[in-house]
Amino acid sequence: MNARRMRETLEGYLFLLPSIIVLGIFVFWPIGFSLVLSFFKWDFRNMRHPTFAGFANYLEIFSFSTPPKYPFWASLFASLLATSAAIGTVYAFLTLRNKRDLLLSTLIAALSTASFLTISNPTALLIVNIVVWPLITYIMRKYSSKALQRFWTILFIGLALFIIINQFLPHKNDIIKWLLDAKERNDFLKALYNTTYYVLLSVPATIVISLGIALLLNSNINFNALFRTSYFIPFVTSVVAISLVWQWIFNDDYGLLNYILSIFGGGKIAWLKDERWTIPTIAIVSIWKTVGYDAVIFLAGLQNIDKSYYEAAEVDGASHFQKFYYITWPLLSPTTFFLTIVSFIGAFKVFTQVFVLYQGLPGPYNNSGLTMVYYVFDLFYNQQRMGIACAAAYLLFGVILIFTMMQFRLGRKMVEYVS
DSSP: OHHHHHHHHHHHHHHHHHHHHHHIIIIIHHHHHHHHHTTEEOBSTTSSSOEEOTTHHHHHHTOOSSOOSSOHHHHHHHHHHHHHHHHHHHHHHHTOOSHHHHHHHHHHHHHHHHHHHTTTOHHHHHHIIIIIHHHHHHHHHHHSOHHHHHHHHHHHHHHHHHHHHHHHSOOSSOHHHHHHHHTTTOHHHHHHHHHHHHHHHHHHHHHHHHHHHHHHHHSOOTTHHHHHHHHHHHHHSOHHHHHHHHHHHTOTTTOHHHHHHHHTTOOOOOTTTOGGGHHHHHHHHHHHHHHHHHHHHHHHHHHTSOHHHHHHHHHTTOOHHHHIIIIIHHHTHHHHHHHHHHHHHHHHTOOHHHHHHTTTSSSSSTTTTOOHHHHHHIIIIISOBHHHHHHHHHHHHHHHHHHHHHHHHHHHHHOOOOO
């Protein structure tokens, strides 16, 4: 029995051997070799003899041309504290047991605001922390509920830490303002910001639009097969061809899009020259290309839903919205989860649209179209800094991995599988 099992296993691996060899040569070996090279100084001058640099490539990626205006850790801590205080206050109000808790929660919110406002005034800060806070602590412990006491303890510790850290790292802005300032001083952060902006702009819009199209295609309309084919054609068309066509559509003077806007009384928009429109322009092209594929996948998911659910809902007098909210959307969650994962990974790898629309440049100016993949491409091919390019590629891999893991964690709670 063992000999037969070993023979079957060996035969299986022999059948897989050609695929393993091809994957090893063109996938596994480049991935492993690029990981090793990310720790070496490998550029045009050191082409034949790369020198070991350790984490220097990764550190250089995060170096700034000029130091940011605000300290990172102070801005991050202030933002986290403000967010946690806001969430804690809402939680406290939602878990109130009586009017006394309501009064004490209002008092906590007022004192928290007062603490933030009096940090620049040493005398007022001393009075708040030595006189007022201990008094409120005594009242809280004696008269409030346990849920409010827990919130009070967390908030008090957080404010105390914030006041201590503020003496060493004074801050004037939150983490959002720090990022907006830092991205203008570091190309990697600029690329990460642009890519994240593009992902948040394109992926949800593609999912919503494709779901709406799928719902229409799933209904009994005339020329259904023609519409399905029409929506799917952009997905199988070359990205370069699509980008070239949209380059004409976005033209400032005689582009179709500005002509349509002029019909409705709108002014001309410099789609390809204004940096504010760089990422939305790229997103429009990507949405138009991808929406057909997502619509076909959604349509397959809709057709797999058993009609008996809708028949039972109609017997109970459910409306169209109720049938969608309580039947279609929950049973379509596995399809939505799959498309969200695939769309997020694909969106983080956007490159061709930028390269073609802006003729090989990362946007009109100020690197407004610099994405993560374009950043790696520029380091490797234009600057000939292959070691840093490999390090940047693995940072991109890390970003995609983090987003994917977050989606899987959410998917376990939100996706409903029906056997």
